[in-house]
Amino acid sequence: MDRPRWFRLQALHRVSVAQLDALANELPDASVWAGALLACEPMKRTSRNPSKKKSLQRLVRTALRCWDTDKGWCAIAELQMRGSPRTLASAKRLARSASWRRRSLGLYIASQLTQRKGASSSEYAVEETHKLLLDGLHDQHLDVVRAAVSGLGHRPHPSALADLVRWSAHPHTSLRWNVAVTLGRYEDPIAIEALLRLAVDPDDAVRDWATFGLGSLQSADTPEIRAALWRNLDDQDADVRGEALVGLAVRHDERAVDHLVEHLGPQCLVYDLDAAQALAVPRLLSPLQAIAGALKDEDKEGYWFGRLQAAIEACRTESCDS
Template sequence: MAYYSYPSPKSLTLTALQSRNSDESWQAIHALRQQCVPETIQLAEKLCRSRNWRKRELGVNVISQLGFWQGKSFVPYGIDEAHHLLTKHLDDPHPLVIAAAIVGLGHRPFPDVLERIAAYATHQDANIRYAVAFALGYYEAPLAVDTVIMLTQDRDNQVRDWATFTLGSLVPQDTPDITDALWQNVRDADEDVSAEAIAGLAERQDKRIIPFLKDVLAHTDQCQACYLEAAEKMGDKSLLPLLLALKDKTQSDADKGYWHNLLDDVIASLQAH
């Protein structure tokens, strides 16, 4: 009988380090995260003690999502160790290790470090500010919301994009300050930022976005999916003719994938209203 040999933690570590941010590297990291045994925690701790920043970043990335899925619920493993390692590396000398630790504190929220995370929102490194915009989506305290609002006006497009997504789609509150921040980004020069702002306003059923949705749908051959999702959430039948016209324009496209299926679903939803 043949037995399948699973990659060892050592081989997975080497793969993860060889080409940082490649698909192979992240597959190895995900495989390490699923090995919920004390040896994996020891490995992460050893990597985090390294003088090499790439090894420290890997250790942080492993411990940040070490756990397993039980049905639809994620069960974290090594909670105390994760708290220690992630908070420790908020003071790491390398910005990418700090960013990884902040992202990890989004996956594993610990309220006692919220102020330290928020303090990084003005850091000069965009990777760190991006990590803050990501992590604070998992904290509901007023400080978290206020910090994300500030980041929606960040000078970096990706930071502004993620902060707008966090504010619009992850933050459950609906306040005038949140609405005002989203409206500020509706006409952002970056299309991704604008789309996330409209998606967030659709979540809040702000009818003022209907003219913006009509303008997008009338002047595009294939808009971003979040515009279609916003149209469905608003449920406004006046959008239906534009959606049908969009379907006619893209009917001959060879690649009928997620976007086309979503368009069909939105049309069906509005027709059923």
């Protein structure tokens, strides 16, 4: 299964930290994925999270001492869920520190600061955390800027857009990647222009997220976007190709149907099945059913099989209605 798309979509739908950690361990550059996506959307915390019992000061120490590790990110995740005047004051102090790591931590806390209300939670101190994040865009240290860019993907602010576009041309791949992730949340022509540039970035991961942003997060449907998606359908990277296909499918581009008719088979990826479901055309029903009919019993479970069933149902419904 093409795990990056599963990981990306589940993160956007708030999976638990336990699920995220389990999947991150199966991915290359696990700490990069876990860190970036823990800072991608507010996560539900599991009752088994040991960080819940730690004091604010101890969580801060753990986050700093275990920087960029699973343990450190779990401490940050717990800090983000403790929205209160005290936690906000701590984030502000950290953001003013002479240490780049402390400043980064302050921004990571601010980026998703939420307050628990029973089983649910709500954003906390949005206006004040926006100010911290916007100021962070002008920091002298790259890692602090990355934290600010990441945070402004969770808490978008129109005033950030010009700086985000400026940072999209930075020579450091890690920062361009953060910008590619964040710009998907900004439905503005200049954000789309930047994503179009990032969709041809030399780095595979940057192209992947820029293509995802254009194809799945942006609602705009322009000739330029379709041209970029069609071009990336022939990319050297499988995830870029997959996101391009899904982007064309959600725009009901007929070329996506032709592509799937040619490529659907037992080894197809979740991208192909998501695209088939989005298109929901009778032409795809027969090849999808052929895939299902050839499966062994032990293959009829899991996420991939669920996506296959959803694609078949979508195409069957359309076939009955036509």
